[in-house]
Amino acid sequence: MSLIVAKFGGTSLADYAAMSRCADIILANPNTRVVVVSASSGVTNLLVELTQEHIGEERRMQLIKQIAYIQYQILDSLGSPQEVAARLDTVLSRISVLGEELSKNRNKARMDELLAQGEQCSSALFAAVLRGKGAAASAFDVRQVMRTDSHFGRAEPQIKTISLLAAEYLAPLLSSQRIVTQGFIGADAAGATTTLGRGGSDYSAALLAEALKATTVEIWTDVAGIYTTDPRIAPKARPIAEISFNEAAEMATFGAKVLHPATILPAVRQKIQVFVGSSREPERGGTWIRHQVEDAPVYRAVTVRRNQTLLNLHSLKMLHAQGFLAEIFATLARHKISVDLITTSEVNVSLTLDKTGSDSGRNGLLSESLLQELSQHCRVRVEDGLALVAIVGNKIASTPGVCRRVFEVLEPHNVRMICQGASPHNLCVLVAESEAAQVVRALHQNLFE
Structure with a gap:
């Protein structure tokens, strides 16, 4: 079977309607067995503010309420299944505890643990959306397999260890169900939560694809692929149907925000093709990133x-x-x-x-x-x-x-x-x-x- 790893960004998971569209994309292809999710839109920014110094008790409680509101809106649309509600309550309680601890003592390890909570919520909710559509699906804690060093805030993945752990704990689950897991986060050898840096969910998806020997990574975002430049700057920017790994790496490195720069590295190592498309308009197609392409213009x-x-x-x-x-x-x-x-x-x-x-x-x-x-x-x-x-x-x-x-x-x-x-x-x-x-x-x- 040709295994596909699909990643969905925060705007693609902003609410129940957005999650439902993403679920339809996944269920349309039986080969999509692993789904990597970011936190719902806005949640990570709220968590980042919670880590800041000198925020008062009142503001901290406001931030926690805003985070809870985003998650519970989606939960209500799901019909509030008991096991998901219990999971959200646990995560939100942990956010409150960590926020209070950080207000007294800024600690990088605690900051990473707090920032990881958004993906814990979205993965539990998205797995429930898939189950609501009749699919066998469960949330999987990526920290079981995404081994990193202890450089909190910008942890470095341990590639060989990730492959071994994924083969042991993740691969055996894929034949019977779809697995929804978290991007952006990992754990060091001692089990402490780490993060890969902002935008790291793309990288997470590519690392898991490499470890599981997938054929394709799909990056679903809010734009239909990669353009000749940012359409918000130049309205006549054109979509690009196909580009090479080298071109994509240069574009990501030098500012094309549609793709995290490190995403290309695992894809290059294993020659895994990457697709970038819009979860809002999947019918518009997108951009394929491949090892070899037919057209290689001077200006891309x-x-x-x-x-x-x-x-x-x-x-x-x-x-x-x-x-x-x-x-x-x-x-x-x-x-x-x-x-x-x-x-x-x-x-x-x-x-x-x-x-x-x-x-x-x-x-x-x-x-x-x-x-x-x-x-x-x-x-x-x-x-x-x-x-x-x-x-x-x-x-x-x-x-x-x-x-x-x-x-x-x-x-x-x-x-x-x-x-x-x-x-x-x-x-x-x-x-x-x-x-x-x-x-x-x-x-x-x-x-x-």
Whole structure:
């Protein structure tokens, strides 16, 4: 049997009607045996606020009531089955306890446990929706198989262990029923709940597909596939029927929010095809991501990634010296900072830092301790309020005329950094975030319209 793992995002699970549509998608294909769910729309944001410092008792109770309201609305539409109601009561009680604990003592392990509760609710509810339509289905706690390290907030999956645990605990269940499980969360070797970072449900689905040797991962969201750019920025953006793993990885990495960047890695390792479609309009089709595609155009898409930080480092020690960059990268790594793009001159280095790939503490991406440590090596200047715009395609670095065409469009804008050549699939420019939408529209108009 060709096994399909389907993942549904929060907007696809916002209420009973949305869940019912998703259930119909699943039941239309007998090969869809594993369903990975995010928390219902809005729940994770409410849980994140619960983890914040200095929220008062009144606000904390308001947040818990809002979370309960979202879940109980769905439960009421189900007819309030007793076992699901009991499960929700247990989870909501745990949310209340964890919220109170965190108001007194912020603890990363407790924060992860709290953030995981949204998926516990949605998986129990969605399994009940499937059963209400006559399907054999049950909720499965993914923490039994999704083994990670103990890096709370951005835990790293243990690939080999996940495969072993999935074969032992999950695979035997699939012949007799549909399994609904949680995205975004896992557990370390001691059993403590961990999270994979925001957007990690796509990654969870791909990891489970890899472990179970599935043929397809379906990512169901609120848009009908991947577009040549964000349609909210450029109304003439076109849907893409098929793209390669390499193109999809570049698009996800450089800002296409329809897909989590790490999702592609397990798919590439096992050559699992990925489908991205709309749970609201499944009849519209979507985008297939495959190892090989028939069409490989020079220009495939334009993406934008906001909230970028440019770190400028100046030191005369760099001149004809060895080891300077190694020291800088080691310092950033110790502070869990992800370096993205880099350009160098004889005495200057410019780095872009991606907030989504780094641990951002309460004091922001660049803490005072990090800046002080860097200042021991060089003079440091930080620029915020930037956006990275990427042209994604094929043979960009080796196709004559690409730079001329792109730079003509960029002429009216102040470009802070240009990167090309490291990959044949992209050309990146760093611009002011206030100009990003205008740059994307202009590039899309020139390259695709």
